[in-house]
Amino acid sequence: MAFKFIHTADIHLDSPLKSLAMRDKGLAELVGNATRTVLSRLIDLCIAEQVHALLIAGDLYDGAQTSMKTARFLAQELERLSAAEIPVFMIRGNHDSLSKITRELVLPKSVHVFGDKASVHEIPLNGHEVAIHGISFRQPHAPDSLLDQFHTPLPGAFNIGMLHTSLGGVVGHDSYAPCSQIDLQKTGFDYWALGHIHKRSVHAGRPTITMPGIPQGRDIGESGAKSVTHVSVSDDGTVDTTERNISVAQFELIEIDCTGLSEWDEFVTHICDHVAETRRHFDGEHLILRLRLTGASPMAWRTLRDEDLILAQTQNVAASIGTLWIDKIEIHLTDAPNDTAHGPIAEISDLINEIDFRPDEKRIHEEVKRLMSKLPPELRGIFGESETQVDSFLQKEMQLGAREILTRLDGSEEL
Template structure:
């Protein structure tokens, strides 16, 4: 066995359009649209500087099957640079860039291996001496929807003592938030005999197992508030004894994040604005020069609850913060674009300043409402206790199940989202019952 190193990456989603971002100026929008290319460029530079022996890419190079010419030109540029440095690339296609795509304009160079719609294998060598070090196997999506368990096609070559790497674009154990394409279980992967499963499709970085290694590197650039935190790739070192070490490298040029502020000490609208500005400046000092898109999550109870729940007032406050940040990045300003902290939206999870325990003791509709909400929020997920509370919640949602669009939304709600919606509904009901006028939710 010979030591070697490789990069595991996935879900590049080159040329993501970042549609739906409101209020941003053209300069920032161009920066967002360039971010996936910039992150990929840094990945190529990392491969060169760290002298990796090869790269594996586990699907979704493009953001759409009808990939733009710009995306394909930038990809060719990256392939050419890697080729100049003698770095091979092993690629599979996923649901966003299936083999059936009709807009592949360029032929892949010889140092880029693309696996087909059935499991194929290739032998990877160490660059400095050409010694074989690994068997790399992979399978691509023939179309955008693959519902069979393709992991069952992988079988380790019993005659080879080389390190075995499997490339698979799949949803392991039905993880929420992603389509259940190429569904499989962790048990399926463990039984295959492979040493390292290089996964793609799930954009959250996670190591599911270390014996064998089962790894999601996540995507290289966050694309929405659903993809918060550092994004990048894994540099993988394998020693002579097949002992494997992973190092995560951040590549994202735009980071999505959420920060929480309590309204407990916000005594006025002006105080609220000051605290928001202070928080944005704190994020700027911690950003390391990286552009940050932030959602501001208001929590707690206080006198500004009604103002924040008001769609008009909270929207005007958000627009004012965005106007101030726009001035920093306007043409002719001395600021650096990469230091921008963009307030994208507000999430309001606040409540009136009242004694909840006293209201819960009341023999009234409001008291019963609070007791029911408390029972649902505190029920055991594992034992599924308090079926009465759960039944009432499901009954309240029943009318939505007749609506095609809303039905899909309700069915996709996870337990966390259900609890958040219940809490918001409870606060709105309390406000209504004490003659307040809420219109809560998220402002963007």
Template sequence: MASIRFIHSADLHLGSPFSGMKGLGAEQWKTLQNSTLAAFERLISYTLETRPDFLLIVGDVYDGEDRNLRAQHRFQQGMEQLDEAGIPVFLSHGNHDHLSGGGASFDLPSNVHVFRDSVENMTLPVSGATVKIAGFSYGRRHVTESMIEHYPNKENGIIQIGMLHGSEESDTEHAVYAPFRKEQLLGKNYDYWALGHIHKRQQLSMDPPIVYPGNLQGRNRKESGPKGFYEVVLTDGYAELEFIGAESVRFERIEIDCSSVQHMNELFSIVKEQLEAHDAEALVAELELQNLDEATIHMLEDIPNGELVYALREVLSDPQSFVHISTVQLDRNGLSSELSPFGKQLASRLENWQSNDWKQALKELYNHPKSGRFLPQLNEELQSELQAEAIAKIRKMMALEDPK
């Protein structure tokens, strides 16, 4: 096999609205709203700098089916830059930006191939080798049937790559679209499977590679850690993958050691020191305060709802940097006081609640003709705050008495 080099990206979600984020300053809010576009610009810049043989974009180029106009314009400009550099692009649309969506459209340059809603297998000569790239775009939002049987088997003497925006049949954490089993992908004998749809970076196999690069820019607390894309080199059946970071704002869960904390000024100093030392360019942090003793945790639990978060945000306020605290949670592991059996059961249930559980529990309140219009949007950040506050109250009210 000849050596080829390409970039595998997915789930750009250009034009994400980031609705529901609270407590951000004007400049921070602007940075966050532009973050998906900034990450895309980094993808384009890296591609132009390194000049790979081609670029793959595996689904959900845009966040919505109406395809935000500003996002489309920026994307078209990026494709024009790659066209001028002679770099081919293969892209598919996913469940968020399916082909049946409305809105204005832009004419992309000739270097870009957009897959149809049926599987195509495109041929690309690269450095004396023949590369074939198979993929499809979503014709509608919900593609629930398997598409694997429509992918051709690999031919002898070529390099075969598959692009698939979908999820494993066994996935219980996400809505299952274009489902597949890993064994089905392996059975095609492809040299590389470029996956999209799951926003967590992961490798289902390395021989051959079956890879999710994750999304290009995190958009909420569940999409934490470094985000970006893969640069891939395939040589004689061997794959070398390098992750390239692209996010301009990072969401992160950060554990703070509070074993030396007795007073609030000490807590403020520790949090400030750790967050300012973080290597993210811009940071939205979900804090977990650990190693708290009984006296400190009771002191923190007595603080009115939200006041601790607001105070810490003020401590970190700096017009020259972007460090934002979204929530603060208290870790009670190792404390002498225990919950009653019912308290344990209730706290455990709340800790495992998902978005649909919150919506169901608060359905009547939000649908009430009078009160509903005054309530804030039930987004990820609000759910996290409600969850932390509810569990803290349960632990405080339902703790067993210390026999000492």
């Protein structure tokens, strides 16, 4: 008799969405409530699939949350699993290591939360002896590997390891409890239930190593389909993993080529048609788009000036559809030759296109550092996470600023 379980991580329950809230309160409400909906759908899935266990590999919460509303909601959902006799195994990651909810909330007896010292929990699952090993973060940072703290595999059992880890390192994720695929293979476990990296990945074989990814994206940096992982283990120990999509909304970045468009009405219609067509080809419940306008067009200058008008037009299209949202518009257009372009404005435009803006002045960097120090901690990465990224951001903004000034000087466009 095979046994099966659901493996998930990085739910970030009731995660605050400050950047989205500043841009669009309706969108922030949709995505902010999505984490709760996803947790409820996760419980529904476990019960419908009649799985034998649920594994949550860290970051169930987002920081040191103390909201009793969150606590009550979580307790109610976990009680549903308890009533269905489905045990839950949890570890704490970097985001929920300090959460008072996991430390103080009275959870059903069917929920086992691993402590900050590695331990192993033996349990029969559908007639199979299963040993679940796990360790929680003690503090938000875990710069060293935790593998040497795990117990050795239990003979005669199917051994599962639960670990919140950055593995060998991924762009956009800090290094936590680092280890390699080879390190995990050397442990002799049968399955590794990982968490932390928000993009799904599966390394089949023995052991099967799974990073389920985040089940619900929260911004454009977490674009694409999101899911949890259904794991089925046969009598001979063969592991089969499949995705189960339970997300409420999906973020996508789409590029719209505007090459050759020279009339404003044609330009805006082209963008709006592309947005509507994208929604028609998407099967998900809600779609959140970031638009990246590319190509060479005489509309490049005016687009910089009237970006708010394009955003309003596309948001109207989204509102008429009802399950479509526009997160933001990125303008990556280049100037195209225009028969009406002539005189000093056109000459200056050519010069701007040739200039390599390099924000290497010490004064500029000092001013940016001063500005970032005044921002709330969650917004200090708005210009980039490294000096190189900040330089790139400033270079782009300086060039866009110069073009915007020219746009306003150009008498050929109606202001």
